[in-house]
Amino acid sequence: MAEKLSLPSRLAAVLPLGLDLRAYHLSTPPTPAPALFAPLNGHDEEATLCESHFLVVSSPEHHGHEEVLVYAIEILIFTTRSLVTLFVSKADSSGFSLRLNQQKRSPSAVAAITSTFVEFLLEPRLASSRVVVSLFARSQNQYLFPGSSENAGKHILDDRQLIKWWCRVLDRVLRHPRHDSMATAHLLVPGCDKSETKAFFPPSSRADSSSDPKWVNSYPASLLVTDPSIPPRHVVPHLPDDPKARFLDDLNGDFVDEKGNWRSVKSLDQFWEMMSYRQECSAGRLVGFLWLVFSRGQTKHVALGELAQTVQIENLNKTPTQLSLITPANSQQQETGVTESDPLTATALEMIAEPSSPPSSSPVQPESGSNTLEQIQNANQGAPAPALAEKSMLSATEDTQGELVMNVHEYQALMDHLLQTDFAGESLAAKSTRSWIDKALELSQVASFGRPIHGRAARVLAQPPVPDIVSSAQVNMLTGIRKKRKADTMEKGTTTVESTLGASAATANTLLSSLVRKKPKS
Structure with a gap:
C-alpha cells in the first residue's frame, strides 16, 4: 500500500521550487446532519454524517511585508450507508496572489492547491462503493474575503471562464492514477444545449473514446440515488447555499401531493429546464453544476440501486466476525487507534444506534453506561454492519482531519469571524489575517496554528504562443x-x-509578386 502523505507534503510536492506558503487546515468531526435527499412519504430521513474541512494558504511575512491570506477553500463531506459526497462549498482568493512571486507562464499555484486538497480528502474515501465530488460554479466578485474585489490584483473570472477553470482543475482529480476504480465527470449548464456544454469540457476530453467518454453532459441520477424513477424532489440533493437547493425550497413551499409530486415540475428534465429560468442562472451569468462519480471495483458504473443490492448480498455472506461493530469496548484494538473518548466513534455509534432519529446540528455525545452498547448490539443482530461503522470510514476521517479539529459551533464562529474582516488593501488584509489566526487560537486553545510549505516541484513553464509572423x-x-x-x-x-x-523560407521571402505570371490559356 502506498505511503500516506500529509497535506503539507502533498502541497510541497506540487508547488514550484522556491515558492513558500503557510497552510491552515481545520476540520470538524463527523456530525449528524439533515439528509441530502428528501425521504419518501412514510419513510425516515437517511442517517447522514457531515464533516467540514477548511483550508487557507497565506503568503508568509517576508521583506518587511506582513503575512496575508491568499486563497481559501471549504469542502463538506456527507457520508451515508450508500454514498459519500464531497461538496466544494466555497473557494475564493483575496487578490494578493502576486505576492507569491510566480514566474510568468508558470502553472497556477491556486489550481494545484485546489486539486491537491480535493485529492487528499477523496483518496482514503474511495474504499466506499460510490463516492461523488460535487460543486456548482457561479461567478461572483467575492465569497470568503470581504472587500477583496477592490484589490487590483484579484483576477475575477466571468461565468464561462470559471466553469472551464473548474473543469480543468477537477479533470486532474478525475485522471489521477488509481487502481480498482471507475471515474466519470458529469456537467450541466442550465440554458446550454449539449454542443454548447461540450465547449466547457477540458482539452483532455478530446482524446477520450466516443464510446467511453470521461466527460458527459448529464445529471447522474441513477448513480446517486437507488431509484431515479421516483419524483424529482427525492432525486436532487439539497446542499447548503446551492442554487438548486433554493429552487427545491421554493417548489416544496408551493405544493407537494401525497406521492411527493410538485404541481408545476413533473420530471427531472423539466426541473433542470426550469433551473435555466431562475434568477441565479438567467441574470446574464451561467452556472455550472459538476459531479465526479467514482465507483470502486467497476469497469463501468452500476446503478446505485443494483450496487446496494450487491453490497447487501456480499455482507450477508460474511461471517459474524467480519461484521463485528466498532464499539468503545473493542475500538482500542483496532489499527486506527480510536479510543472510547474519541468523538468520531461516539458520533458514529449514536448514528447506528438511532438511525431514524431526527438530525441535529450539534455534536452528539455518547450516553453513559452499557445500555447504549446493548441497544446497538441487539439492533444489529443478524444484520450486516452499517457502512457508517466500517473501520475505513473512521480511518478516512482520522487520516484527513485538520491541524485543528473544532466542534461545529467553534468552526462556524471562526467562519463568521472571517466574513466580518476587511481585505480591501494590503494593510487591512494583514490586520484581518492576524485577527483570523488569533481567533482560531482563541477558540481552539492551542499555542500555534499553521504549517510552512516549501515548494519543491521543478518549474515547468508553459510554451509561449507562436507569433503570427512565424x-x-x-x-x-x-x-x-x-x-x-x-x-x-x-x-x-x-x-x-x-x-x-x-532555404524555402528564403525563396519565399525574396520572391516578388510581379515575377509571378499565369500561363495563358490556349
Missing part, C-alpha cells in the same frame, strides 16, 4: 518546397528538414 513563414516554407531530382539528391546527399525549410 506561423505565416511556416506556411510559405511548406508551399515553397519543391521535389529534388534524383541526381541532385545523390550528389548533395539528403538534407535535414530544417535546412530545407530554411
Whole structure:
C-alpha cells in the first residue's frame, strides 16, 4: 500500500521550487446532519454524517511585508450507508496572489492547491462503493474575503471562464492514477444545449473514446440515488447555499401531493429546464453544476440501486466476525487507534444506534453506561454492519482531519469571524489575517496554528504562443518546397528538414509578386 502523505507534503510536492506558503487546515468531526435527499412519504430521513474541512494558504511575512491570506477553500463531506459526497462549498482568493512571486507562464499555484486538497480528502474515501465530488460554479466578485474585489490584483473570472477553470482543475482529480476504480465527470449548464456544454469540457476530453467518454453532459441520477424513477424532489440533493437547493425550497413551499409530486415540475428534465429560468442562472451569468462519480471495483458504473443490492448480498455472506461493530469496548484494538473518548466513534455509534432519529446540528455525545452498547448490539443482530461503522470510514476521517479539529459551533464562529474582516488593501488584509489566526487560537486553545510549505516541484513553464509572423513563414516554407531530382539528391546527399525549410523560407521571402505570371490559356 502506498505511503500516506500529509497535506503539507502533498502541497510541497506540487508547488514550484522556491515558492513558500503557510497552510491552515481545520476540520470538524463527523456530525449528524439533515439528509441530502428528501425521504419518501412514510419513510425516515437517511442517517447522514457531515464533516467540514477548511483550508487557507497565506503568503508568509517576508521583506518587511506582513503575512496575508491568499486563497481559501471549504469542502463538506456527507457520508451515508450508500454514498459519500464531497461538496466544494466555497473557494475564493483575496487578490494578493502576486505576492507569491510566480514566474510568468508558470502553472497556477491556486489550481494545484485546489486539486491537491480535493485529492487528499477523496483518496482514503474511495474504499466506499460510490463516492461523488460535487460543486456548482457561479461567478461572483467575492465569497470568503470581504472587500477583496477592490484589490487590483484579484483576477475575477466571468461565468464561462470559471466553469472551464473548474473543469480543468477537477479533470486532474478525475485522471489521477488509481487502481480498482471507475471515474466519470458529469456537467450541466442550465440554458446550454449539449454542443454548447461540450465547449466547457477540458482539452483532455478530446482524446477520450466516443464510446467511453470521461466527460458527459448529464445529471447522474441513477448513480446517486437507488431509484431515479421516483419524483424529482427525492432525486436532487439539497446542499447548503446551492442554487438548486433554493429552487427545491421554493417548489416544496408551493405544493407537494401525497406521492411527493410538485404541481408545476413533473420530471427531472423539466426541473433542470426550469433551473435555466431562475434568477441565479438567467441574470446574464451561467452556472455550472459538476459531479465526479467514482465507483470502486467497476469497469463501468452500476446503478446505485443494483450496487446496494450487491453490497447487501456480499455482507450477508460474511461471517459474524467480519461484521463485528466498532464499539468503545473493542475500538482500542483496532489499527486506527480510536479510543472510547474519541468523538468520531461516539458520533458514529449514536448514528447506528438511532438511525431514524431526527438530525441535529450539534455534536452528539455518547450516553453513559452499557445500555447504549446493548441497544446497538441487539439492533444489529443478524444484520450486516452499517457502512457508517466500517473501520475505513473512521480511518478516512482520522487520516484527513485538520491541524485543528473544532466542534461545529467553534468552526462556524471562526467562519463568521472571517466574513466580518476587511481585505480591501494590503494593510487591512494583514490586520484581518492576524485577527483570523488569533481567533482560531482563541477558540481552539492551542499555542500555534499553521504549517510552512516549501515548494519543491521543478518549474515547468508553459510554451509561449507562436507569433503570427512565424506561423505565416511556416506556411510559405511548406508551399515553397519543391521535389529534388534524383541526381541532385545523390550528389548533395539528403538534407535535414530544417535546412530545407530554411532555404524555402528564403525563396519565399525574396520572391516578388510581379515575377509571378499565369500561363495563358490556349
